[in-house]
Amino acid sequence: MASRQYGLSPLMVFTSMSSHWNLLCLLTKREIVSRYRGSLLGVVWAFLHPTVMLAVYTIVFRGAFGMRWGRDGESAMDFGLLLFSGLIIHALFAESIHRAPYLIVNHSNYVKKIVFPLEILAWTSLGAALFHAAISALVLIVFYGVLHHSLHWTMLLIPVLLLPLALVTIGISWFLASAGVFLRDLGHASGPVTTVMLFLSPVFYPASAFPDSYRVLLYANPLTFLITQAQDVLIWGKAPSWVGIGLYCVCSYLIAWAGLLWFQKTRKAFADVL
Amino acid sequence: MSSEWAIRVHNLSKTYRLYARPGDRGKQWILPAVQKCLGREPVQYYREVHAVENVSFEVKKGETLGIIGRNGSGKSTLLQLIVGTLTPTGGTIDIDGRVAALLELGAGFHPEFSGRENVFLNASLLGLSQADIDAQLDDMLAFAEIGASIDQPVKTYSSGMVVRLAFAVMAHVKADILVIDEALAVGDAFFVQKCMRFLRTFMERGTVLFVSHDSSAILNLCHRAIWLENGQIQIQGSSKTVTEQYLASEHRSETFCSPDHSAQSDIVPRPLTAPLHDMRLNFINQSHLRNDIEIFSFQGKGRGFGSGGARIVTAGIFDHEAKHELSWVIGGEAVCVIVQFVASVAIRRVVVGFFIKDRLGQILFGDNTHLTTNAHPISLDVGEEAVACFPFRIPILPQGVYFADVAVADGTPSEHMQLQWIHDAFRLESRTSSTSTGLIGVPFGKIEIRKLSRTKEALAS
Numbered sequence: 001m002a003s004r005q006y007g008l009s010p011l012m013v014f015t016s017m018s019s020h021w022n023l024l025c026l027l028t029k030r031e032i033v034s035r036y037r038g039s040l041l042g043v044v045w046a047f048l049h050p051t052v053m054l055a056v057y058t059i060v061f062r063g064a065f066g067m068r069w070g071r072d073g074e075s076a077m078d079f080g081l082l083l084f085s086g087l088i089i090h091a092l093f094a095e096s097i098h099r100a101p102y103l104i105v106n107h108s109n110y111v112k113k114i115v116f117p118l119e120i121l122a123w124t125s126l127g128a129a130l131f132h133a134a135i136s137a138l139v140l141i142v143f144y145g146v147l148h149h150s151l152h153w154t155m156l157l158i159p160v161l162l163l164p165l166a167l168v169t170i171g172i173s174w175f176l177a178s179a180g181v182f183l184r185d186l187g188h189a190s191g192p193v194t195t196v197m198l199f200l201s202p203v204f205y206p207a208s209a210f211p212d213s214y215r216v217l218l219y220a221n222p223l224t225f226l227i228t229q230a231q232d233v234l235i236w237g238k239a240p241s242w243v244g245i246g247l248y249c250v251c252s253y254l255i256a257w258a259g260l261l262w263f264q265k266t267r268k269a270f271a272d273v274l
Numbered sequence: 275m276s277s278e279w280a281i282r283v284h285n286l287s288k289t290y291r292l293y294a295r296p297g298d299r300g301k302q303w304i305l306p307a308v309q310k311c312l313g314r315e316p317v318q319y320y321r322e323v324h325a326v327e328n329v330s331f332e333v334k335k336g337e338t339l340g341i342i343g344r345n346g347s348g349k350s351t352l353l354q355l356i357v358g359t360l361t362p363t364g365g366t367i368d369i370d371g372r373v374a375a376l377l378e379l380g381a382g383f384h385p386e387f388s389g390r391e392n393v394f395l396n397a398s399l400l401g402l403s404q405a406d407i408d409a410q411l412d413d414m415l416a417f418a419e420i421g422a423s424i425d426q427p428v429k430t431y432s433s434g435m436v437v438r439l440a441f442a443v444m445a446h447v448k449a450d451i452l453v454i455d456e457a458l459a460v461g462d463a464f465f466v467q468k469c470m471r472f473l474r475t476f477m478e479r480g481t482v483l484f485v486s487h488d489s490s491a492i493l494n495l496c497h498r499a500i501w502l503e504n505g506q507i508q509i510q511g512s513s514k515t516v517t518e519q520y521l522a523s524e525h526r527s528e529t530f531c532s533p534d535h536s537a538q539s540d541i542v543p544r545p546l547t548a549p550l551h552d553m554r555l556n557f558i559n560q561s562h563l564r565n566d567i568e569i570f571s572f573q574g575k576g577r578g579f580g581s582g583g584a585r586i587v588t589a590g591i592f593d594h595e596a597k598h599e600l601s602w603v604i605g606g607e608a609v610c611v612i613v614q615f616v617a618s619v620a621i622r623r624v625v626v627g628f629f630i631k632d633r634l635g636q637i638l639f640g641d642n643t644h645l646t647t648n649a650h651p652i653s654l655d656v657g658e659e660a661v662a663c664f665p666f667r668i669p670i671l672p673q674g675v676y677f678a679d680v681a682v683a684d685g686t687p688s689e690h691m692q693l694q695w696i697h698d699a700f701r702l703e704s705r706t707s708s709t710s711t712g713l714i715g716v717p718f719g720k721i722e723i724r725k726l727s728r729t730k731e732a733l734a735s
Contacts, residue, residue: 026394030386030391
């Protein structure tokens with residue numbers, strides 16, 4: 001064995017996950033379970049939380065604010081589901097990004113005391129977020145089925161949207177996890193930034209409702225495309241834009257690789273700083 | 275890849291950059307490059323600290339290497355570099371085999387996870403597959419002696435339990451190289467013995483890197499040693515040579531006054547010599563298992579250290595009345611160790627001591643005069659002579675060569691200056707021995723087996 005070298009090949013994005021698969025599964029499971037440990041309802045909360053949020057969005061935005069998407073025959077419940085489909089995408093991204101700057105800082109034992117494959121921490125946090133996104137999607141599909149007595153076949157395509165989202169999220173997570181070690185301010189900045197991204201995306205309103213002069217801001221948001229696609233497959237029953245998704249996958253893979261490169265290049269300095 | 279070497283370290287360096295303010299780190303990233311572009315001398319925003327500097331050594335497969343040094347000498351940094359938690363600034367480390375580190379036991383444990391989950395987590399980090407772990411799990415749990423708590427979160431464990439569990443994992447990962455820090459002796463005495471047994475068994479086949487500031491532990495366990503001082507290798511060699519030098523320097527750095535050498539030449543030593551007496555004569559008709567120990571004459575010109583404030587004229591083993599110097603003794607007899615010396619400077623509180631060590635330098639026994647003279651310290655003027663006498667019953671020594679260190683100091687055991695310390699002042703050689711196990715033998719009374727009549731009756735009925 002030669003001196004420690006960290007892989008930099010483009011395939012590393014996947015091998016970082018597969019080479020420590022057992023460890024990753026264990027840590028992700030613990031990540032999810034530990035969140036509900038000690039509570040009376042346990043994992044039921046994972047279902048309750050999105051259900052309650054779905055009800056609140058429907059009542060507040062439709063009932064109190066009287067907001068509409070602007071389609072014919074749109075019920076109050078439809079509006080809530082529409083909102084919720086966008087939120088699933090945003091929440092998956094935001095949950096990982098919020099935690100990313102603290103990933104390494106909070107696990108300084110794994111840096112200084114033992115030899116740990118630090119790159120899997122980002123996968124762990126993404127895995128937990130994916131679990132919650134999957135439950136939210138399930139809740140949404142169930143509500144849709146109850147409401148309309150029918151389902152779209154396109155709903156099965158939701159994992160196809162989650163793949164590029166996961167790649168872009170893990171890329172940014174790796175970057176933030178490493179940068180957060182050197183620049184502690186990032187932990188404070190990630191909250192406001194994800195909030196801005198929520199309001200600069202077509203979650204609460206259709207893209208067409210955004211003023212033309214500012215619309216470029218909306219499309220600059222990497223979440224905008226995926227949110228509209230999620231609304232298409234989950235609510236409108238439209239097939240996604242395959243070309244768009246293909247391009248998005250390529251770009252997001254490049255982002256993931258770049259994030260990992262940055263992470264691997266900088267990780268040698270972690271122990272010196274923490 | 276298999277080679278003769280388990281660890282090869284070449285010109286290893288670790289330099290830390292210390293920044294006064296967090297902002298300086300950012301400046302260091304950007305500004306020197308900008309300043310270079312502008313053709314100016316780049317400003318350095320940090321202070322460099324060399325934790326390890328140009329360290330090179332090699333450890334053969336199956337060898338045990340000790341690293342000794344004071345706190346802050348770079349021992350731990352060196353280990354962390356070898357284990358891989360730190361990245362070297364310069365130089366290379368080549369490691370052949372799987373490394374298990376007993377550095378901070380349990381540091382990799384997740385407090386919220388159960389003991390069992392942590393075993394899985396730690397073992398898979400060390401490169402064990404799921405099947406390997408399953409196969410070893412029972413052994414690990416039995417070794418750790420955690421019992422039913424194994425499914426409880428580790429945060430509920432006592433520190434001893436955490437250490438036992440961590441050690442159990444390390445002991446079962448089939449490592450080729452073991453890296454051990456001195457903080458090993460934790461847990462109860464029984465567990466420490468278990469760990470030492472494991473370590474001794476491991477040392478028969480595996481490579482061990484052992485770090486300590488305790489020279490006797492190094493002597494006891496290691497073939498070779500390295501003395502690290504301020505991140506650099508001071509000397510490396512056999513553990514006996516290295517620890518002796520280390521010990522000498524430790525005493526030197528405690529020196530609080532410089533001696534006056536001028537008075538030394540005026541004194542003509544007058545050794546307490548007397549006809550040699552062979553004690554075996556008194557026992558000539560006894561058993562062939564007798565422990566004959568030959569005592570060689572005093573070697574004052576040997577290696578040693580000290581300020582020179584005293585000169586040891588002679589040292590040796592005398593009969594119990596301190597009248598005759600002995601050339602032979604028999605293990606178990608009453609004898610007396612004599613140390614005669616001359617003061618070259620005025621000594622306020624003289625303390626004389628000796629110890630006998632075995633071939634490996636491990637100290638077997640010894641004593642000093644501190645307790646006897648504590649209440650009424652003896653002071654000496656320049657040129658005054660004195661003799662210290664330690665009467666005791668010499669233990670039975672297994673066959674082999676032994677050495678005695680003798681020393682004269684000024685002060686108390688906690689705060690003193692070594693005036694003269696002579697390594698290997700005289701040699702003892704045990705020719706035959708009645709003891710088969712243990713470091714030394716003590717004389718026993720009559721050993722016998724008696725049948726208890728009650729047992730016989732019980733069997734009959």
